[in-house]
Amino acid sequence: MSEPSKTPPTSKDVRPGPGRKRSEASRLAILSATRELIGELGYERLSIGGIASRAGVGKDTIYRWWPSKGMVVADAVLEEAQPFYLAPPARSGSVDQDVRAWVHALARDFVDPVRAGRIRAVTAAASEDPATAERLYERFTQVQRTGLIDRLRLAAEAGEVRPDADFGAVVDAILGSLMYWVTARRADLSIASVDSLLDVLLRGLRVAPESEPEPADGRKA
Amino acid sequence: MSEPSKTPPTSKDVRPGPGRKRSEASRLAILSATRELIGELGYERLSIGGIASRAGVGKDTIYRWWPSKGMVVADAVLEEAQPFYLAPPARSGSVDQDVRAWVHALARDFVDPVRAGRIRAVTAAASEDPATAERLYERFTQVQRTGLIDRLRLAAEAGEVRPDADFGAVVDAILGSLMYWVTARRADLSIASVDSLLDVLLRGLRVAPESEPEPADGRKA
Amino acid sequence: MSEPSKTPPTSKDVRPGPGRKRSEASRLAILSATRELIGELGYERLSIGGIASRAGVGKDTIYRWWPSKGMVVADAVLEEAQPFYLAPPARSGSVDQDVRAWVHALARDFVDPVRAGRIRAVTAAASEDPATAERLYERFTQVQRTGLIDRLRLAAEAGEVRPDADFGAVVDAILGSLMYWVTARRADLSIASVDSLLDVLLRGLRVAPESEPEPADGRKA
Amino acid sequence: MSEPSKTPPTSKDVRPGPGRKRSEASRLAILSATRELIGELGYERLSIGGIASRAGVGKDTIYRWWPSKGMVVADAVLEEAQPFYLAPPARSGSVDQDVRAWVHALARDFVDPVRAGRIRAVTAAASEDPATAERLYERFTQVQRTGLIDRLRLAAEAGEVRPDADFGAVVDAILGSLMYWVTARRADLSIASVDSLLDVLLRGLRVAPESEPEPADGRKA
DNA sequence: GACTAACCGAGACGGTACGTCTTGTCTTGGG
DNA sequence: CCCAAGACAAGACGTACCGTCTCGGTTAGTC
Structure with missing residues (x-):
């Protein structure tokens, strides 16, 4: 989770050669x-x-x-990141249950002051150095994003949710909200708000109960 | 939009007093x-x-x-902020139309490289100084947030959307997504993605066509 | 002792004209x-x-x-300078008595901590600004120097001291010693030391008791 | 002549320890x-x-x-100070010759514009910072003073000069005069004046040719 | 009695230097 | 070759003064 970032001794490309080993x-x-x-x-x-x-x-x-500095911070935080939210949501039940459980776990982590401080640190690091941002995205955000998207896609295949929605946008709204709450709004990230957002999103994703004729009005593209 | 921040001459509390005037x-x-x-x-x-x-x-x-430094940046950016997205969404049509139009206008601004650079700057400023964050929230985010929430509330009164949803959470998902796209994901903020998110959210907010029995399952609190 | 230094209203060159007077x-x-x-x-x-x-x-x-700044300090100190050592030594007795009395009075002033502090200030002022140095020399040092030299010259005319000595050098040694004690040596300016120096100098100035054959040896020029 | 002033590695108190050496x-x-x-x-x-x-x-x-700044200046000037006037006067002849030779050498240095400029700089440094004054006194003035005083004391033992004079005061008059000429009077330090002062002082120090009864009059203490 | 010029207090202005801090590199000696 | 220590060149930080420049407001004269 935090091997040398500069000269990663990827497997065998570095001869064990003379000299003291990294401490x-x-x-x-x-x-x-x-x-x-x-x-x-x-x-x-x-x-x-x-x-x-x-x-x-x-x-x-x-x-x-x-x-x-950003990379050190990234590695320091990644090293102690909880493993559960780097794993994808469970596939054992309804989308509702699985997504909600996974997001709850993540949100509970964001609520902890120590963890929230680290999220803010890592966000600041990303905002001042693109390389750090890249690393964090690859190792953290993208994993979560892909996991959630895949779960939604599975639900679409199962007919639980509309298959034509932009799952990326939906997932970004979830993760973006959490980020936004701990960084920009600096406010009370409440589990209730997260839940309420999930209500709206999941309801919006649900397949139309009958022949609802499309959102119809106001569409741009 | 950028009066002195340190000693704001709030109306009449500062006598014109002797001494050279601020340039x-x-x-x-x-x-x-x-x-x-x-x-x-x-x-x-x-x-x-x-x-x-x-x-x-x-x-x-x-x-x-x-x-x-953060406060200077905040004032510099606020001074040239477009007025239209500091005004609330129009109330002249369906929620869908009004919200979509307003969000489109904002998103178009976020897409502009110059504006996006300023958004990132202002975000970095907020992330390193709580006072700057506070100022930006008051003068920028809160105005937008309140405007959108009020429009949704109006729609609720008109029976267009479910009255029991947490409009704050929904609006935060919209604004958070935009922020997230220009800062954390640093990626292609596409109008299509924004639109798709709005589809899901607005559909999720729509009053149940009939006696849909509640989200029911998976609710935590 | 401290008229305007910048635009000295030398007699009539400034018409009294309208306008507020200097406070x-x-x-x-x-x-x-x-x-x-x-x-x-x-x-x-x-x-x-x-x-x-x-x-x-x-x-x-x-x-x-x-x-x-130096000029302000010069004027501030000059304004409260004791008048007695700006007057020449008395001519009412032996050179010994007159010179000793005058130098004692000056030395007593230099011993006072407040006065010594002002001397040091004025010296620092002179050392960083030639114009201030000039002003202080004219108004302070030169007056003392001329007074003492004149007294020694009178003594020479009276046959009390050797007429061929460089009185300027002798007087500079007296005034220089005092300055040196309060500035460079920062030490105990003792009246005894001053007295002892005067002993040597006055004895050295005294006319040779008989046909002393000249310093003779070791003369350079 | 200019080892580290802050942490002087006095002999053995500083272990050679790790870390780059001073450049x-x-x-x-x-x-x-x-x-x-x-x-x-x-x-x-x-x-x-x-x-x-x-x-x-x-x-x-x-x-x-x-x-x-003062300490840097002190070290900069001390480093290039001529060694001869940090050595005591010679003891190879009459006091007159030895003292005159030594003072001439010093005075010639003071006459040089570059050296005089440095003397003025070092004087200004001393006048604004006691620590610098102390360092300069120890490393420069005191050495000269002690050297001259010792030479006069030796002459006293040899019966060349009066043993009861305050040699410190006499030496201060010599050194003080030189300082005074280059700083306060800013004037023409002429070798002739120095010589003339030495004439008077050395004559005043000479043992009374016969039973001269004491300066007698005007003595204070 | 109004006019008018210079003075006064206050304090903002464009600058320079301060002494401290941090960055990223280099050097030393020991493991 | 790694490592701890720490000196080094560079340059930003926020503070303190510098000397100049408006500001209104206050005094004197002179019309």
């Missing part, structure tokens, strides 16, 4: 110090020097393995 | 230079000194009137 | 505030803004009448 | 740039940033090793 202790100390300092200072006031000093590590050891 | 030319030069530099450098590489130098202004003149 | 109250407040702040902060940490604020005066009122 | 090249570049800028701008208009920029060095490298 796992240092790597862990750096990521752990980073998580601590995110909690104490937030992303902006975090500094590479501060992490090195807290971790009892030379600054160069950080620069040797990570290209930027 | 409107400087204020405009600062905000204009800020917008230019956001486009050229992005928020992170923007510096107070750089703004001052580009604007032909002393750094103190910036620090005298704004408490942080 | 004597402001002038006094400025010089007085300057003396206070010299005591509290020393010359280096003194600022024009600080003087203006302490004096309850606009900065421009200072800049209108004085060209530099 | 001698930077140290020399800083002191050399300082001397250049003293000549071009004078002490007052000298700035740390200017020194750093001229030396091709970061500001921090200056602040790391010197506590103030």
